[in-house]
Amino acid sequence: MGPVKQILIVDDEAPIRQMIAVALEMAGFECIEADSAQLALEKIINNKPDMVLLDWMMPKMSGIELARRLRSSEQTADIPIIMLTARDDEDHKVHGLEAGIDDYITKPFSPRELVARLKSVLRRVTPRGVDNAVEVDGLILDPISHRASADGHALDLGPTEYRLLQFFMTHQDRAYSRTQLLDMVWGGNVYVEERTVDVHIRRLRKALGKRHQYLVQTVRGTGYRFSTQTQ
Amino acid sequence: MGPVKQILIVDDEAPIRQMIAVALEMAGFECIEADSAQLALEKIINNKPDMVLLDWMMPKMSGIELARRLRSSEQTADIPIIMLTARDDEDHKVHGLEAGIDDYITKPFSPRELVARLKSVLRRVTPRGVDNAVEVDGLILDPISHRASADGHALDLGPTEYRLLQFFMTHQDRAYSRTQLLDMVWGGNVYVEERTVDVHIRRLRKALGKRHQYLVQTVRGTGYRFSTQTQ
DNA sequence: TAAATTTGTGACAAAATTGTTACAGGATCA
DNA sequence: TGATCCTGTAACAATTTTGTCACAAATTTA
Numbered sequence: 001m002g003p004v005k006q007i008l009i010v011d012d013e014a015p016i017r018q019m020i021a022v023a024l025e026m027a028g029f030e031c032i033e034a035d036s037a038q039l040a041l042e043k044i045i046n047n048k049p050d051m052v053l054l055d056w057m058m059p060k061m062s063g064i065e066l067a068r069r070l071r072s073s074e075q076t077a078d079i080p081i082i083m084l085t086a087r088d089d090e091d092h093k094v095h096g097l098e099a100g101i102d103d104y105i106t107k108p109f110s111p112r113e114l115v116a117r118l119k120s121v122l123r124r125v126t127p128r129g130v131d132n133a134v135e136v137d138g139l140i141l142d143p144i145s146h147r148a149s150a151d152g153h154a155l156d157l158g159p160t161e162y163r164l165l166q167f168f169m170t171h172q173d174r175a176y177s178r179t180q181l182l183d184m185v186w187g188g189n190v191y192v193e194e195r196t197v198d199v200h201i202r203r204l205r206k207a208l209g210k211r212h213q214y215l216v217q218t219v220r221g222t223g224y225r226f227s228t229q230t231q
Numbered sequence: 232m233g234p235v236k237q238i239l240i241v242d243d244e245a246p247i248r249q250m251i252a253v254a255l256e257m258a259g260f261e262c263i264e265a266d267s268a269q270l271a272l273e274k275i276i277n278n279k280p281d282m283v284l285l286d287w288m289m290p291k292m293s294g295i296e297l298a299r300r301l302r303s304s305e306q307t308a309d310i311p312i313i314m315l316t317a318r319d320d321e322d323h324k325v326h327g328l329e330a331g332i333d334d335y336i337t338k339p340f341s342p343r344e345l346v347a348r349l350k351s352v353l354r355r356v357t358p359r360g361v362d363n364a365v366e367v368d369g370l371i372l373d374p375i376s377h378r379a380s381a382d383g384h385a386l387d388l389g390p391t392e393y394r395l396l397q398f399f400m401t402h403q404d405r406a407y408s409r410t411q412l413l414d415m416v417w418g419g420n421v422y423v424e425e426r427t428v429d430v431h432i433r434r435l436r437k438a439l440g441k442r443h444q445y446l447v448q449t450v451r452g453t454g455y456r457f458s459t460q461t462q
Numbered sequence: 463t464a465a466a467t468t469t470g471t472g473a474c475a476a477a478a479t480t481g482t483t484a485c486a487g488g489a490t491c492a
Numbered sequence: 493t494g495a496t497c498c499t500g501t502a503a504c505a506a507t508t509t510t511g512t513c514a515c516a517a518a519t520t521t522a
Contacts, residue, residue, distance in 0.1 A: 071257060071343075078347060102341050121341075144334070145458065146406035146450050154461065158509055159452030159479095195469090196511055202470065218469070220519075389498055427500055429480065436481095449480070451508070463522100470517070481506070490497075 005122060006030045006047065010040040010063070011055040011084065020053065023111030024118070037066040044076055051122065056085035067101060080121050084109075134169045137228055139212055141169050150212050160185070161204045168216065168226035177223040197224075236353060237261045239280040241271040241294070242315065251284065254342030255349070268297040275307055282353065284345075287316040298332060308415060309401060311356045313349060315340075355404055365400045368459055370443055372400050381443055391416070392435045399447065399457035408454040428455075 007029050011017045014035065021031040032047055034040035044052065052070070054063040063083060070076040080102045102121045105114060133142040138151045148155040148165060157165065167185050176184070178194040186192065201224055205213050217225045238260050242248045245266065252262040263278055265271040275283065283301070285294040294314060301307040311333045333352045336345060364373040372379040372393075379386040379396060388396065398416050407415070409425040417423060432455055436444050448456045 077258075078343060080341070080343070102343065144406070145404045145456060146453055147460075160510075162452075192511065193513095195513090198469065199471085199511075202472095205470095220468070391499075423500065424502095426480090426502090430482085430500075433481065433483095451479070465520100465522080467520070468518080471515085473513090475512095476510085478509070479507080481504105483502105483504085485501090485503105486499105488497100488499080491495090492493100 004028065004030050005050040006032065007118070008032045008034060008040065008043055008047070008049040008052045010034045010037065010052060010066070012036060013055075016055075019111070020114065023114060026111075027115045027119075029118075037063070040066060041069070044070065044079065049079065051080045051082065051118065053082050053084060053118075056083055082118060082121060134166075136169055136172070136215065137212070139169070139208070139215065141166055150209060155207050157207050158203065160200055161207060164200055164204055171226070173225070173227045173229070175219040175222050175225040181223065235259065235261050236281040237263065237278065238349070239263045239265060239271065239274055239278070239283045241265045241268065241283060241297070242286040243267060244286075247286075250342070251345065254345060257342075258346045260349075268294070271297060272300070275301065275310065280310065282311045282313065282349065284313050284315060284349075287314055302414060309356075309398075311352050313352060356402060365397075367400055367403070367446065368443070370400070370439070370446065372397055381440060386438050388438050389434065391431055392438060395431055395435055402457070404456070404458045404460070406450045406453050406456045412454065 007024055009017050009020050009024075009031055010033075011020075012035050017033045017035070021033060024031050032043055032049060034043050040052070040054075043049070054067060056063045063085075067081050067083070070079060070081065082103045082105060083101045084105050103117050105117055133140055133144075135141075139148070140150075141148045143166065146162070148157055148162065163185050164181070167181075171184075178197040181197050182190070182192060182194070201216060201218075205216050208215065214230065215226055215228065217227060219225050238255055240248050240251050240255075240262055241264075242251075243266050248264045248266070252264060255262050263274055263280060265274050271283070271285075274280070285298060287294045298312050298314070301310060301312065313334045313336060314332045315336055333356065334348050336348055364371055364375075366372075369382045370379070371381075374397070377393070379388055379393065394416050395412070398412075402415075409428040412428050413423060413425070432447060432449075436447050439446065445461065446457055446459065448458060450456050
């Protein structure tokens with residue numbers, strides 16, 4: 001599911017850092033570590049991680065302070081932050097949310113919990129780059145400008161193909177019968193041959209080009225499915 | 232980076248308003264708040280905010296209702312609106328887009344996401360101000376002198392073409408239906424054929440000349456779009 | 463393997479959409 | 493008031509899209 005996400009772990013205690021790193025790597029993430037806020041700043045600028053796990057309490061610059069700095073710079077303002085804290089204190093939570101923290105984890109935590117929360121934040125944060133645009137493996141569809149593009153260059157879609165693609169991109173990994181597609185994409189009360197769907201599928205595939213054909217999969221005896229996973 | 236933008240937050244729940252306000256202020260925006268659509272109307276007229284963040288569900292007048300009202304008044308028609316909604320429902324999104332909503336954010340959202348979307352809309356909706364000229368690829372429209380020029384020499388535009396161009400230049404990269412254009416450019420309560428829009432589009436294109444025709448793009452089956460990007 | 467299903471493809475004519483032009487009535491302005 | 497400019501419509505032309513068909517290719521079934 002997309003490229004490997006890189007996570008920066010910031011904590012002054014080495015054992016904790018490593019425990020987290022192991023857990024994340026087992027879950028398929030790539031880790032970088034920093035033992036101080038100073039070093040973290042450097043690594044963030046150099047590596048542009050997809051997320052920062054930040055210890056609340058650290059010598060010199062505190063986690064909250066670092067978070068504030070990240071938020072205030074245009075370049076780093078978009079990087080999600082999860083705060084690790086020993087306190088269960090409500091005040092601090094509120095305070096943290098104000099600083100633009102995306103989630104909290106209270107020590108001690110289980111590796112599984114950490115991974116779950118992390119994934120949840122990534123899910124919430126990543127897919128929404130800008131607008132309501134949907135993106136799948138280089139395919140972008142933006143309902144606001146009403147445009148679709150593959151690997152940067154525009155797709156030439158007829159109205160029906162556009163609607164079909166939009167439906168698929170917002171309903172992935174599920175097989176639909178021709179009848180269902182007619183209902184959802186054409187609109188309930190039209191009478192058209194079921195085979196018409198095949199023709200439009202064909203047109204959509206053609207427009208998508210070689211590189212993205214695989215996304216529109218035929219499910220024999222049933223209908224079609226849109227998915228990044230190979231059949 | 233330009234003057235400070237003023238954002239009006241309309242939501243009946245104080246904690247949400249404040250959460251948003253803090254996030255926006257950290258991002259360098261100035262906030263006004265309103266806990267009802269009624270109050271919002273007042274504040275909009277008095278303060279002329281640069282954007283309105285609007286909760287979908289509110290007692291008395293709903294967000295969508297308020298949005299409609301803003302659109303129908305000449306003075307408030309071009310204030311960008313972002314809708315906050317708890318529903319993830321496609322239907323509502325479409326519905327909202329038609330009512331002239333500029334973007335949607337589904338609760339729960341992270342402060343960062345909110346700021347990102349907000350900036351994106353502000354970028355797209357560009358300097359809607361009364362006093363500053365807008366420029367797009369050699370096309371200049373100056374609201375003060377009420378003139379438009381392309382590559383230096385003046386354009387010969389009728390009043391309607393001028394308003395159409397102004398609307399387009401301040402609402403780039405977004406597809407509008409003929410109905411929406413009638414609402415936004417002609418003003419809500421006139422009855423004119425949809426095809427009239429096509430004729431004025433044609434006149435505008437003609438006036439723009441070969442070099443700038445490409446800016447006014449037709450979105451088949453939908454309407455028109457103004458954008459520097461090739462289709 | 464042959465027969466039967468199911469899906470892929472290209473062609474085509476009808477239908478829908480958009481571009482373009484001309485024109486009559488209003489509005490505007492000197 | 494007369495001339496000029498603008499606007500909305502209608503009519504027609506150009507273009508694009510759409511649904512079907514007929515046939516090919518692929519897959520399953522017997």
